[in-house]
Every structure is written in C-alpha cells, then in structure tokens.
Amino acid sequence: MMTSMDSFPRRVAENILPLSVAETLPAAFREWHFTGETVDHEIPEETCRLCDKEGLRYHFEIRNDQTGHRLDVGSECILKFQVAVFDEGRELGPDEARNALAERMRQMRLESCLRALERLAGVEANDILSNALAYYRLHKSLTPKFANVVFWRLQANSIDHDPTFFKVRLDKASYVTDLGAMRQRNVHRIWRALTSAQRKKAIALGHSAPPE
Ligand SMILES: [Zn+2]
Incomplete structure (x- = not known):
C-alpha cells in the first residue's frame, strides 16, 4: 500500500x-x-x-x-x-469504483457513436441511415449490414468516429448469414468494430483479415 x-x-x-x-x-x-x-x-x-x-x-x-x-x-x-467514488451517497470499494468508471467510459463511447450517427443522419436524408440510428438507440449496437452502410457513409462524409467504439451484433443466425454473404471489402470495412471472437467467426465463414 x-x-x-x-x-x-x-x-x-x-x-x-x-x-x-x-x-x-x-x-x-x-x-x-x-x-x-x-x-x-x-x-x-x-x-x-x-x-x-x-x-x-x-x-x-x-x-x-x-x-x-x-x-x-x-x-x-x-x-x-x-x-x-460515490454511488447515490455510498462510497464504492476499489473494484466497484473501477467498474463504475469503466461503465462511465462505455457510456461516453456510446454517446460518441450516437453523435456520429446523428450527424450522419443529418447530412444524408436516407432511410437506411435513419433506421440505423433508431436501431442503435434501441440496441446500442448495429447489425453487420447497418455497420457496413454506416461506416461507408461516415467515411464518405468525413465524420469523425472511432469504429472500435461501435458494437456489431452476431447473436442471430440471420446476422451470421449476412456476414458470410458480405463482400470481402465490406467485411474489412466493419473489421475494427468486430470483437476477436467475431473476427474468428468471419474467417470461419470464408473471409480473410484485412491487410495491415
Ligand atoms: Zn493522471
């Protein structure tokens, strides 16, 4: 100590x-x-x-x-x-404090993603993008197809964002099927948002990791 x-x-x-x-x-x-x-x-x-x-x-x-x-x-x-670090007046122990600050960090990353999506939906009147924003608000994550369109358009509009802050869902068979059917370059586009387990899944589906 x-x-x-x-x-x-x-x-x-x-x-x-x-x-x-x-x-x-x-x-x-x-x-x-x-x-x-x-x-x-x-x-x-x-x-x-x-x-x-x-x-x-x-x-x-x-x-x-x-x-x-x-x-x-x-x-x-x-x-x-x-x-x-307090939570509703109670001082937290070291582990609780660590969790509370990590949770606050997650919240800030989520809000950062939302701001990027809101800006995007503001500059491009497009049903897919407004649906992606509504989906993200609800699920705090994107489907592989939404992620592909969102990252494509964020880049095209030079909207500042960190792809690693976004989460992609693969918890339904249809999302896995969609990922498998994606073009390689689109998988590479969403690669940084994938967890290591999801990357392994993508590779098992026949995709390859993007070049360094
Ligand atoms: Zn310091």
Whole structure:
C-alpha cells in the first residue's frame, strides 16, 4: 500500500497539495472525490492535471470537499490514488469504483457513436441511415449490414468516429448469414468494430483479415 510521500511521484504531490488542506499524501487525497462530471474531448490531446500524463481523451473531474478546488484528471489516477467514488451517497470499494468508471467510459463511447450517427443522419436524408440510428438507440449496437452502410457513409462524409467504439451484433443466425454473404471489402470495412471472437467467426465463414 501507499503509505509515505515517497510512494507518490513528485509531480502528483506538487499538483494536489497546494489545492488541499492536508500537507502530506496520502492524507490530502482523502479530501477529494470524483464529482461524476466527465468530458469527452473527442481527440486524445488532454492532460491529467494530477500526474501530467498527456494524450487523454476523457477527463474525470475530482473536487476537494474542503477547499472546493476542482481538477480534471484521468480515470486511472482516480483508481491509483483511491480518490473516493460515490454511488447515490455510498462510497464504492476499489473494484466497484473501477467498474463504475469503466461503465462511465462505455457510456461516453456510446454517446460518441450516437453523435456520429446523428450527424450522419443529418447530412444524408436516407432511410437506411435513419433506421440505423433508431436501431442503435434501441440496441446500442448495429447489425453487420447497418455497420457496413454506416461506416461507408461516415467515411464518405468525413465524420469523425472511432469504429472500435461501435458494437456489431452476431447473436442471430440471420446476422451470421449476412456476414458470410458480405463482400470481402465490406467485411474489412466493419473489421475494427468486430470483437476477436467475431473476427474468428468471419474467417470461419470464408473471409480473410484485412491487410495491415
Ligand atoms: Zn493522471
């Protein structure tokens, strides 16, 4: 366990102590909690205000109960330094906190996919795209056929999106049949959205992995 100042990187101490009442770590961390506020900056170029790590896409806000100071940090630092995470007034244990932050991350990715789909449905008046958006809102995933059209049109319209955030359903025989019948290049188009098990399934159906 982290028990002495020596356990903490100097920059972490330099960032948090001036905003806290306690003058040592880890005591100062006990004044802080995750507020529940998060920001998706869309591109990974933000900095964790605690450890100075760069390349963050998501900020999680922590607040000092006594000084009122707020800091935008990465979720890893919340877990690493055991900043309190609450759910309906109850402080979560370490595993619960990890799950809660992971769930928040999933939610932000889902919202990012929805924004891309909404933008797409806005620029192209097309029944397939509005059906894909309605389907995604309902199921939080796409069928292989929807995924193919969605990624094709997102790329064609240069709409920023991360294909790995989308989920593709293969839990019905008809979706597997559709995937098997897809043209190779269309399978490659949706490849990054497939899980490793789904990729194996695609290969078992006669497709090949896209070239690196
Ligand atoms: Zn950090």
